[in-house]
Amino acid sequence: MIPKRLPPRPENSVSLDKIYVCLYNHDATTTEDSHELEFQCGDLLYIINTDGPNFYVGFKYEIRPSTDKTPRIGLAFKDYITPVFEKI
Numbered sequence: 868m869i870p871k872r873l874p875p876r877p878e879n880s881v882s883l884d885k886i887y888v889c890l891y892n893h894d895a896t897t898t899e900d901s902h903e904l905e906f907q908c909g910d911l912l913y914i915i916n917t918d919g920p921n922f923y924v925g926f927k928y929e930i931r932p933s934t935d936k937t938p939r940i941g942l943a944f945k946d947y948i949t950p951v952f953e954k955i
Contacts, residue, residue: 886928887912887948895941904941911951912943921945 889910895903906912906927914925923945926938 881913883952884950884954885914885925886951887914887923887925887943888951889943889948891947893944893947902942904939904943906943906947912948913938914943914948915940917945919945923948 889906889908889912892907893903893905895901895905904912904925904927911928911930912925913928914923916924919942921944922942924940925943926940929938
């Protein structure tokens with residue numbers, strides 16, 4: 868049977884222009900109060916703020932996020948990441 872209407876769009880839609888890929892490995896500083904994200908080359912980050920002069924704010928982006936944990940929001944050095952999709 869064909870549905871009469873389309874299913875609703877997910878409320879938490881993803882903005883593709885906010886997905887960045889990591890170009891290098893980065894180990895966060897060892898202090899407990901470090902706000903830096905730790906990531907590996909090829910990891911995806913979802914950037915929520917690009918206002919900083921040297922760092923962007925975001926979190927590790929997972930295609931299939933686990934529902935049991937909240938992503939850690941932190942800083943990513945802007946020269947270590949680049950947008951996944953290019954605006955045309």
